[in-house]
Amino acid sequence: MNTTASTTVEMRLHAIRYAAQDTHLYEFRRLDGAPLPGVEPGAHIDLHLPNGMMRQYSLCTADGDPRAYVVGVKRDRASRGGSRYIHEYLQVGEILQVGGPRNNFPLKDDAGHSVLIAGGIGVTPIWCMAQRLLKLGRSFELHYACRTRKEAAFLEELAALPQAKLHFDDEAGGFLDLAPVVAQAPAGAHFYCCGPLPMLAGYEAATKALPPGQVHVEYFSAKEEAATGGGYVVELRRSGREFPIPEGRTILQVLRDAGVDVPYSCEEGVCGACETQVVSGEVDHRDNILTEKERLESKTIMVCCSGSKSPRLVLDL
Ligand code: FES
Numbered sequence: 428m429n430t431t432a433s434t435t436v437e438m439r440l441h442a443i444r445y446a447a448q449d450t451h452l453y454e455f456r457r458l459d460g461a462p463l464p465g466v467e468p469g470a471h472i473d474l475h476l477p478n479g480m481m482r483q484y485s486l487c488t489a490d491g492d493p494r495a496y497v498v499g500v501k502r503d504r505a506s507r508g509g510s511r512y513i514h515e516y517l518q519v520g521e522i523l524q525v526g527g528p529r530n531n532f533p534l535k536d537d538a539g540h541s542v543l544i545a546g547g548i549g550v551t552p553i554w555c556m557a558q559r560l561l562k563l564g565r566s567f568e569l570h571y572a573c574r575t576r577k578e579a580a581f582l583e584e585l586a587a588l589p590q591a592k593l594h595f596d597d598e599a600g601g602f603l604d605l606a607p608v609v610a611q612a613p614a615g616a617h618f619y620c621c622g623p624l625p626m627l628a629g630y631e632a633a634t635k636a637l638p639p640g641q642v643h644v645e646y647f648s649a650k651e652e653a654a655t656g657g658g659y660v661v662e663l664r665r666s667g668r669e670f671p672i673p674e675g676r677t678i679l680q681v682l683r684d685a686g687v688d689v690p691y692s693c694e695e696g697v698c699g700a701c702e703t704q705v706v707s708g709e710v711d712h713r714d715n716i717l718t719e720k721e722r723l724e725s726k727t728i729m730v731c732c733s734g735s736k737s738p739r740l741v742l743d744l
Contacts, residue, residue: 449501449514624646664744
């Protein structure tokens with residue numbers, strides 16, 4: 428995967444710590460040790476790996492050492508190379524370009540009650556949110572599902588937390604059922620879920636009847652295919668340039684090939700780096716970031732994966 432021209436800063440891998448089987452915590456600091464921009468729970472950073480790949484990882488804490496960003500990385504057996512590279516080759520002392528932080532999964536930390544749901548390594552932003560809610564003394568509950576106990580990161584901390592309920596598939600004989608979790612929550616609660624696609628599908632089904640503003644979700648990877656049907660023209664308002672988008676190509680690919688400077692990162696519609704203002708046209712949204720309301724408003728588009736339903740799409744570029 429290519430990297431981006433958007434803002435990055437050089438950071439040193441300061442420490443690697445064991446968190447669980449196949450999961451390590453990676454701590455990054457600026458080379459001069461200066462404090463980093465503050466972050467809110469749910470934020471992620473982009474790691475530009477020396478092998479040319481770029482991956483996003485959620486921060487484990489928003490309230491820890493202001494000089495450090497810590498992310499949890501699970502070695503994914505189906506990895507396209509990102510987590511495998513990090514686990515096998517990254518060493519303490521190595522210097523990386525780090526982008527962000529960005530937050531597509533913000534916590535409403537003044538809600539009357541919050542229901543935090545995590546699956547596997549999706550616990551990273553959820554644990555970050557729990558720490559903030561604990562700090563503020565807010566009411567919340569946390570449900571953490573993992574295949575096995577030995578794969579559960581932050582197990583010691585979560586096991587000691589009265590608000591946390593742990594679920595291990597091998598011990599329970601199946602997956603965590605989210606329907607009762609949602610049904611039993613107090614009215615007006617805000618829900619947050621980060622985990623693998625099957626868990627997110629269950630979460631979306633369980634929360635379908637709730638007001639969208641109370642339901643928050645973070646995807647690790649694309650839920651939908653990118654729009655590559657082509658057959659429309661993208662016009663850039665500022666330069667007046669026009670680009671026919673052919674079948675098999677995304678808007679980002681066409682613009683990038685033409686030398687148009689558009690920030691991007693994941694190219695899967697999950698990070699938000701390529702979000703671009705829409706002037707006119709009907710967007711075919713395929714990202715995992717915009718809410719239903721935002722999709723309807725169509726003020727912005729993720730050009731890495733979304734396309735156009737109208738023959739012409741005008742962007743504020
Ligand atoms: Fe990540 Fe488009 S590059 S959403």
